[in-house]
Amino acid sequence: MGRIQSESHFSHPHPLTLISHADGGATNPSCCSGCKLKLSGMIYSCTICSFFLHQKCFQMPNAITHPFHKEHPLTLLAEPAYAGGEFSCDACAQRGSGFSYHCKPCGLDLHILCAAAPLSLATPRHAHKLGLAFAAPYDTKSFVCDVCSFHGGDHWLYRCIACGFDAHLKCAATAAPRPHCGAALGVPANEQMMQMIQINNALAQAGRGGGDRQLQQMMQLMSALNRSGLDINGVGGLESLLGGGGLESLLGGGGGGLDFIGGLL
Template structure:
């Protein structure tokens, strides 16, 4: 079996070379990706000396990004938040982040590296039309009620069918896609390990 990524990379976010490693061989501790801040498992890039790890997709994030949310500027990828407190609030999901972020200094826009690459439209089993990504609520008070989970949302991006006024939290709308993606990744990992 041929690995489809380099054994060693030099990433702008870390001073040491990052080596390809399989975390399934290291079961003693939980490892977090320094880019997206989610748990890392399977094949990653890492520096054991510094306890610094990156998922392969996080290691491939472009350093400069043109994004429809800020069409007049480019967003720059920062390995750490640009603010003195060491954290930022993502303009898409409104969650706090301390890992990689796309930032526009002029507009003070901050996006988690994963939020910056959300699909612009999705299909969800709970609605018969395609849901489009909106960078804010269409309502005056900037709040909405998610038609999937029935919980409110406020000042965050959402998926919406405008013709039906069907609104959904990003996380609710992406559940079907995340399940499909997770299933594909798990299947691929089983195949790499020679398991059915």
């Protein structure tokens, strides 16, 4: 039997050993400290404490250049640069507490999975390949996703310019997302609340004689929420939905992304 080799990583003071998750961590509920997703595949494990990294997260370069922010290189941080222990991702507008790519002069932060999203994506959601856009191209600084029919803010999206087709990052994903450990990388809670507000408004309009248009809008929203797994009769459904989403499925879409990722974690 060959000697087990340990390697060091700037994010952790102890040596890390590369193992198969099936060999040493299948029953461990811990998450990857880099992407905050559940462990799978080849992982780096600390034998002294409960610290784990996916092999791909371990291999993330210490600095990258990204077309979203051409002014400065982005530096890989093991912890957020802020006292609260969290950062707000400038790609998806969601909070993060794991690894991030950071520009100190500009105060810019990206989830490592957002930074690795391919610049173009083939998806069964649309006949044409979708390109990654870094902002909504409309005066309203928002868009309506043509997959889930819900609004998106002025953050990254996938779109087909020729057809005017727009999609949230997660909605454009072709593969089912792997469960996230802790807070979701999928639809944020405040967006869920906006969806519920939209339904309530449609119900109110229909109740005041708003007509078929409001009723049709309400039915579309309810149908989309049911497809997403949200229980519209209570808050319990939020847990199952928020426990799902993730951007890692985008990394297998192929084409134009950051080559150092090399696919799914």
